[in-house]
Amino acid sequence: MESSHIVIEADGLIKNYGSFQAVRGVNFQVYQGEVFGLLGPNGAGKTTTMEMIEGLRKPDGGRAIVAGYDTQKDLGKVKEVIGVQLQSTSLFELLTVEEIMRMYASFYPSSVPIGPLLEDMTLVDKRNGRVKHLSGGQKQRLAIGLALLNDPKVIFLDEPTTGLDPTARRTLWEIILKLKERGKTIVLSTHYMEEAHVLCDRICLMDQGKVVALDTPRKLVSSLQSDSAIEFRLQDLAEADQTAVLQELRDIREVKGIDVRKDVFVLYTDKLQESLIDLAQKSAGGRWQLADLQTRTATLEDVFISMTGRSLKAE
Numbered sequence: 001m002e003s004s005h006i007v008i009e010a011d012g013l014i015k016n017y018g019s020f021q022a023v024r025g026v027n028f029q030v031y032q033g034e035v036f037g038l039l040g041p042n043g044a045g046k047t048t049t050m051e052m053i054e055g056l057r058k059p060d061g062g063r064a065i066v067a068g069y070d071t072q073k074d075l076g077k078v079k080e081v082i083g084v085q086l087q088s089t090s091l092f093e094l095l096t097v098e099e100i101m102r103m104y105a106s107f108y109p110s111s112v113p114i115g116p117l118l119e120d121m122t123l124v125d126k127r128n129g130r131v132k133h134l135s136g137g138q139k140q141r142l143a144i145g146l147a148l149l150n151d152p153k154v155i156f157l158d159e160p161t162t163g164l165d166p167t168a169r170r171t172l173w174e175i176i177l178k179l180k181e182r183g184k185t186i187v188l189s190t191h192y193m194e195e196a197h198v199l200c201d202r203i204c205l206m207d208q209g210k211v212v213a214l215d216t217p218r219k220l221v222s223s224l225q226s227d228s229a230i231e232f233r234l235q236d237l238a239e240a241d242q243t244a245v246l247q248e249l250r251d252i253r254e255v256k257g258i259d260v261r262k263d264v265f266v267l268y269t270d271k272l273q274e275s276l277i278d279l280a281q282k283s284a285g286g287r288w289q290l291a292d293l294q295t296r297t298a299t300l301e302d303v304f305i306s307m308t309g310r311s312l313k314a315e
C-alpha cells in the first residue's frame with residue numbers, strides 16, 4: 001500500500017493511568033476506504049487507543065497522524081476530517097431526533113442534509129420522536145448519524161453494537177458496509193469476533209495494551225495452520241489425569257495444536273476425519289466420557305487464544 005493511501009498512523013502510542021500502562025506502544029496504519037477493526041477483550045486498550053487517535057486523550061508517548069495531521073499539533077484540522085460516534089447514553093433524551101440532528105449540525109461550518117442522513121440511518125419514521133423513546137439500536141444509529149453530519153472521511157465507532165439484539169446488530173452492520181461502499185474509512189472497536197470477521201478488511205488484535213496480530217481476517221485464521229477445530233468436554237476428569245490425557249490427545253493423527261480451558265478441550269487439525277476417528281477410538285476404551293462434542297472451522301477466537309492463551313470473551 002502506497003503511503004498516499006495511509007489515512008491513520010498510530011506510531012508507538014503509549015498511555016499511562018497512574019502507574020498502570022493501558023496502552024503499551026501501539027503501531028499500525030489504516031488505509032483509505034478500509035474498515036479497520038480493533039478486536040480485543042474488555043480492557044485491551046481499544047478505546048484508549050481510539051481516543052488518542054481522535055485527539056480526545058493525550059498520549060504519554062508516540063503520536064497519531066490522521067489525514068496527514070498530528071492529532072496533538074493540528075487537532076482543528078483532524079476534527080474537520082473525522083466523525084466520532086458518541087456513546088448513545090450521552091444523547092439529549094428530551095430532544096427529538098430531528099432537533100438533536102439540527103443542534104449538532106449547527107456546530108459545523110457546513111453539514112450534510114438531514115433528510116437523506118435519516119434515511120441512511122433508517123430513522124425517517126422516528127424523525128419527530130424523542131430520543132428517550134428510541135430503542136438501543138435506534139439510539140446507536142442516531143449516534144452514528146450525528147458522527148456523519150460533517151461528512152467526515154474517517155469514522156470512529158467504539159463498540160457500536162454492544163448490548164444490541166441480533167437484528168439491531170445486523171441493521172448496523174449493513175449501515176457500516178454502506179458507508180464503506182461510499183469510500184469512508186472506518187475504525188471500529190469490538191469484542192465480537194463475528195462482527196470483526198464480517199465487517200473488517202483488516203483486524204488489529206489487541207490484548208493488555210499491545211497489538212498481538214494484525215492482518216485480514218482470512219490470513220489471521222489461516223495463520224493457525226489448521227482450518228478445523230474439534231471441541232469437547234471430558235466429564236469427571238480428575239485434574240491429576242489431565243497431563244496423561246493431553247499426552248494421548250497429542251498422539252491423535254493430524255492434530256496441530258491443543259487448547260484447554262477449564263474442562264473444554266480444543267484440538268486443531270487440517271484433517272478432520274482422521275483426527276475424529278482417532279479421538280473416537282481413544283474414547284472407546286471407556287476411560288474418558290466425551291461430552292458436547294462439536295466440530296467447526298477455526299475462528300478469530302482461536303487465533304486470539306493461540307496468541308495469548310486467553311479467550312476474547314469475558315470469563
Ligand SMILES: Nc1ncnc2c1ncn2[C@@H]1O[C@H](COP(=O)(O)OP(=O)(O)OP(=O)(O)O)[C@@H](O)[C@H]1O
Nearest residue numbers: 017022040041042043044045046047048049159191
Ligand atoms: N480514565 C482511566 N483511568 C484509569 N484507568 C483507565 C481509565 N480508562 C481506562 N482505564 C483502564 O485502561 C485499560 C484499557 O481500557 P480501555 O477502555 O481502553 O479498554 P477497551 O479495550 O476499550 O475495553 P472495553 O471493551 O472494556 O471498553 C483498562 O484496564 C481500563 O480499566
